[in-house]
Amino acid sequence: MKSRAKKGSAVKKPATTKKAAARKKKAAPKARSATPASQFSTPAGGPWGKCFLPRANGEKRYWLVKSEPETFGWSDLVRAQHQTTHWDGVRNHAARNFLRDGMRHGDLVFFYHSSTDPSAIVGICEVVREAYPDPTAVDPAHPGYDPDSSPAKPTWFMVDLRAVEPLPAPVTLAMIKKSRALAQMALLRVGRLSVTPVTPAEWKAVIALSRA
DNA sequence: GCCAACGTTGGC
DNA sequence: GCCAACGTTGGC
Numbered sequence: 001m002k003s004r005a006k007k008g009s010a011v012k013k014p015a016t017t018k019k020a021a022a023r024k025k026k027a028a029p030k031a032r033s034a035t036p037a038s039q040f041s042t043p044a045g046g047p048w049g050k051c052f053l054p055r056a057n058g059e060k061r062y063w064l065v066k067s068e069p070e071t072f073g074w075s076d077l078v079r080a081q082h083q084t085t086h087w088d089g090v091r092n093h094a095a096r097n098f099l100r101d102g103m104r105h106g107d108l109v110f111f112y113h114s115s116t117d118p119s120a121i122v123g124i125c126e127v128v129r130e131a132y133p134d135p136t137a138v139d140p141a142h143p144g145y146d147p148d149s150s151p152a153k154p155t156w157f158m159v160d161l162r163a164v165e166p167l168p169a170p171v172t173l174a175m176i177k178k179s180r181a182l183a184q185m186a187l188l189r190v191g192r193l194s195v196t197p198v199t200p201a202e203w204k205a206v207i208a209l210s211r212a
Numbered sequence: 213g214c215c216a217a218c219g220t221t222g223g224c
Numbered sequence: 225g226c227c228a229a230c231g232t233t234g235g236c
Contacts (some may be wrong), residue, residue, distance in 0.1 A: 066222090191229080
């Protein structure tokens, strides 16, 4: 399985002095937004703290994962053995926490195509194995290698996802942005995270949009 | 611990 | 291709 990330963010590269000079000309950095993603990365608090709380009996929770269809699309998942894949390549701590500490067996997950036209939620999959260490993070030959991680003390994790069904019709980012019911979706509020929570109400709203 | 200088994601 | 909005690194 290939990493979902274009490049391993853990791969350190030498600084380029050219770019450094270019950046000096830029205006002073703007103030941070009121809700940086780091705020959501701690199970203890933040708007999405509920994702990590104990569950009611039989409670199912909902998530969204992103992938570039060029790298690994919905059709790749459908063609995979048992229509199942290791969701490896997550190299962001907030996303890792949602994946490792939030996702549980049987949870349902929207499959979102990013960096494509149009970007859209295209299918539904299911968590069939809860978080376990991502071997690509401790493989020096792999682009997703992270020297700070080790088999004894892994930093990065993956889950197994199995395709359940495609959406009746893709729900595009434009549709999501127009929907009042989806205005607070984590996908919109922390757009760069590759793993985000979805509330039950948002889940229903996306399904309804897909059938509309 | 602060902060400037990066690097990355991903929509547009 | 541009660039906003992040996350990370490393000098101090």
